[in-house]
Amino acid sequence: MFELFTNMVKEEWRVHSTMFGSLSFALFPVMIFGIALMGSFLIPLMRTTLPAGNLTLIIHANYLMLGIMVGGFGLLGNEVMNRRFGQASLLAFSARSLPISEKFIFLNFVIKDTVYYFFLWVLPFGFGYILASPFTGVPLEGALLLLLTLTLSFLFGLCGVFFLSAIYARSRPVLWLVLLALGVGIGGLAAMTGTNPVLFFPPLLLNSAFTWVNFLISCAVLALLFGIAIVLFNPESVGSEKTYRDSFAPLMQRFSFLPNPPLAAKDTLDLYRSGSLIGQTIFSFLLPLAVIWFFLSLLGPFFPPHGLLFIVAVTTGVIASTMYTWVTMFDTFGPYACLPVAVSTLIESKLTTFAVLQAIPAIFIAVVALFSGEAAYLVPAIVLGISVSFYAVGVMAWLCGLSPNVLVYDVKVLFVYLILVGIVLTIFTSVAFANPYFALSAVILAIPTWLLVRKAKVRWDAVDPGGF
């Protein structure tokens, strides 16, 4: 049991360190600790615009979401690994070749996820908050309680996903019934008590008023969900073959105005059919930007007039540039290696798809401008945001080629990226602060962007095309 557990922990570490680099990944919990420590000192400032209860809610929601994401990755691990590293497998899928039962492996898998991510995400955050507590006036018991309830939130997300996916693997109608029962139950509770049902989330209840009974109930619910998930666990996929009518040819026709219609059509189908377009837009774009917008709005009084809009535009530009990682995450070079396609052609095609996706940040900046009553500066803000996005993606393409998901975590690459992007951000933010209409000057970034893309194509054509 212990040997399997330790090997699973090693495996998880190697998955991450292969993706991000050992040093970069080892520094990750330190970064979480630092963010929590420094963020704790901002609590008094945040409380002026946000009630403490809402802040607790946001943090618990984040850890619930983290549990859901970790659980989701665990179950999709093989698929993700194969896309990223080619033929690969995880120990969790080894019951077919080892004399160990699938349920026993899954039990180890659950314990591994709990322990590993507790040390990676939960403990560093809790520790940062605890260390800051003497200076922020938060009692030590309160800080320790937060650590406990965040752990529980994470576990609720993790075991919730395992529970639902175990049911899904057995019977889809039963899954819908369970979801319906949950919806009716939560809705009924809200109707009967007239209270926001979110406040009945056990970790939040515990955080607002700790009682041993509530704690034991939380643990019992978790044990029940884990237990059912383990009993019902079935490692085989449902096995359905997804079929689609031919969408490639019509899509290629529609993209005939683009430089590489077949590649653009393929990228579009990848994004749409994998569910990534909606998932990534929500979780990798809108959610982080909404949080950033919220935090930046707290600092509004420190910016010059109209400054907040342009800070949001620049930040949106930087985050929008990561859309390049969305379009490069599905492929290995393999399927292209047998075709007359150069790496530079692929870079060009991925950047074309990226350019189409820039409609999303443009709309987001427009919405922010309209909601914040700054419609007059809508155009300069969009020009600034989109120019920054294209410039940042030019830097990314030059530094990382078709492997931004992996190489951006290389410390050297990240350093050059931060310098090149940081300088431009500082210059154009200052320009926009001086006069909002000066932000239009960001179109000049088209020149370095063009040069960077040209250099990227030459550079990566000269390198053996590995997996990306």
Next chain:
Amino acid sequence: MAVALEAKNLTKKYGDVIAVDNVSLSVERGSLFGLLGPNGSGKTTMIKMLTGQTRPTSGSASVLGVDVIKDPVGVRGQVGIIPEQETPPSFLTAMEYLEFVAAVRKIPDIETKEDWWFDFLDFADKKNVLCKDLSRGTRQKLMFTQAFIHEPALALIDEPLINFDPIMQDLVKDYLAGYVKKGRTIFISTHILEVAEEICSGFAILHKGTLLHTGPVAELTARGEHLPSFFLSLVRKDRHV
């Protein structure tokens, strides 16, 4: 006879490891040539170099008269390739993948060709299934189709029969034999010696990145030797060396 493929002193190093060491060989047009060798002998690296997927550390090679170092994309445009263990893109259906290949290769009249291949390799019922949901055997059929759908003058195949059932193996062997009779060339890499002996006209044996032997299969047969026993004795002798 005209040469379809020629390698001169090809070497590939990965750091300190020499995957292919100073290999020279030549393949005539209209032949079915087998590159044989045990696991890790450098066969896949050799195919990767010949198709411009990886650059040689030193040496040179030309495929159908095109320099693989100067114009790797040009080489891939002229030949058909089935890489080892590669799978088609996950989120296209089998039919869409062939349309994608046709668009990239600019193959006309793709519908008729697709239909012929779906029937020939017996996977028409899977043409609308996402590639990620296809079985290994069906993926191999699809990869085989994409390599031959444009009827290239030369096809380079890494392990051509892997994942095929015996009936499909027989069908594919017949197809390959017929293909070279039309004057086209096939270069296969395999460690299934019986298959190589059955279908290849010429062969080369690679071991630890070094070329141990190259010549026609008929020469062995004339001496009353069989390819498997010849291969084993040569490789075993080299191991002792």
